[in-house]
Amino acid sequence: MAGGHDHTTGSKSNERALWLALVPTAAFTIAEVVGGLLTGSLALISDASHMATDVFGIIVAILAIRIGRRAVDDKRSFGYERFEVLAAAFNAVLLFGVGIYILVEAYRRLSEPPQIQSTAMLIVAVLGLGVNLFSMRVLSSGKDESLNLKGAYLEVWSDLLGSIGVIAAALIIRFTGWTFVDSLVAVAIGLWVFPRTWALLRDAVNILLEGVPRGIDLELVRGAIQQTAGVDNVHDLHVWALTSGRICLTAHVVAPTRAYESDVLVAELRAELDQRFQIGHVTIQHESVPCPDAAAGHRFL
Numbered sequence: 001m002a003g004g005h006d007h008t009t010g011s012k013s014n015e016r017a018l019w020l021a022l023v024p025t026a027a028f029t030i031a032e033v034v035g036g037l038l039t040g041s042l043a044l045i046s047d048a049s050h051m052a053t054d055v056f057g058i059i060v061a062i063l064a065i066r067i068g069r070r071a072v073d074d075k076r077s078f079g080y081e082r083f084e085v086l087a088a089a090f091n092a093v094l095l096f097g098v099g100i101y102i103l104v105e106a107y108r109r110l111s112e113p114p115q116i117q118s119t120a121m122l123i124v125a126v127l128g129l130g131v132n133l134f135s136m137r138v139l140s141s142g143k144d145e146s147l148n149l150k151g152a153y154l155e156v157w158s159d160l161l162g163s164i165g166v167i168a169a170a171l172i173i174r175f176t177g178w179t180f181v182d183s184l185v186a187v188a189i190g191l192w193v194f195p196r197t198w199a200l201l202r203d204a205v206n207i208l209l210e211g212v213p214r215g216i217d218l219e220l221v222r223g224a225i226q227q228t229a230g231v232d233n234v235h236d237l238h239v240w241a242l243t244s245g246r247i248c249l250t251a252h253v254v255a256p257t258r259a260y261e262s263d264v265l266v267a268e269l270r271a272e273l274d275q276r277f278q279i280g281h282v283t284i285q286h287e288s289v290p291c292p293d294a295a296a297g298h299r300f301l
Helices: 008-041 042-068 083-111 118-142 147-176 181-210 218-226 261-279
Strands: 233-243 248-254 283-289
Touching: 008 042, 008 147, 042 083, 042 118, 042 147, 042 248, 042 283, 083 147, 083 181, 118 218, 147 181, 181 233, 218 248, 218 261, 248 261, 261 283
Parallel strands: 248 283
Antiparallel strands: 233 248
16 A cells, blocks of 8 residues: 555644634524524524534534544444545535525425514624635535545635625515525535535545545556556556545556566556656566466456
């Protein structure tokens, strides 16, 4: 297994970012729930519900990072890093549930629009926007390297748009009296969140199913291996992600003319795969004669 990729520093940095986002988000969630109940605004309650899932999601994300640092043992030879992916999938399911609730409640309210205190609604929404901007800033640096952090970032991003929508709704209600706008904004927030939540769930499920990571073309990987000097064939090729940013590869490589320099060949392949595809965890079985699977025509992808 190729080494050299240290995930400890990145996980500590991600955890610090999550803690910085958690404190103000948790504090304001309580304020926004109270504000939504007092003003009667579904849009505000919708935004508060999403912020509540943010708080829960960030807590789960922190736990996932801490559990993921546990050392490998005889029962889990890869350690606990995949717990991060389970946390991301759970957050996605939670967001779907909140979105469905908001849509149902909005439909009910459209037939019986309640009285809404637009001024208080506006003040709470503006404060929420500030909290979301701060949280997004601290989470943005690691969102592309960690599916866990990406889940938390997407939740905060949806809340940011939600706060903007609530501000707009409060202004419209204040100057026109159209209280139905509150429910329409709540529906818009839910519909915006759904496709992004689906993308998060899709990526998490793909990792759990050990699918080829997004951005990796398996045929290009196969071609890069086969173009290496002395390589006649590659079979039993598997590429998957153990967790976010940790791509693994195993393959059987047939190279009879390089039978006495196996270590050199494997080193060349590892360097090529790391440089071209950022695959840093590689296991190569060098064969002078194809193994029974290859001889039988098996071609695992």
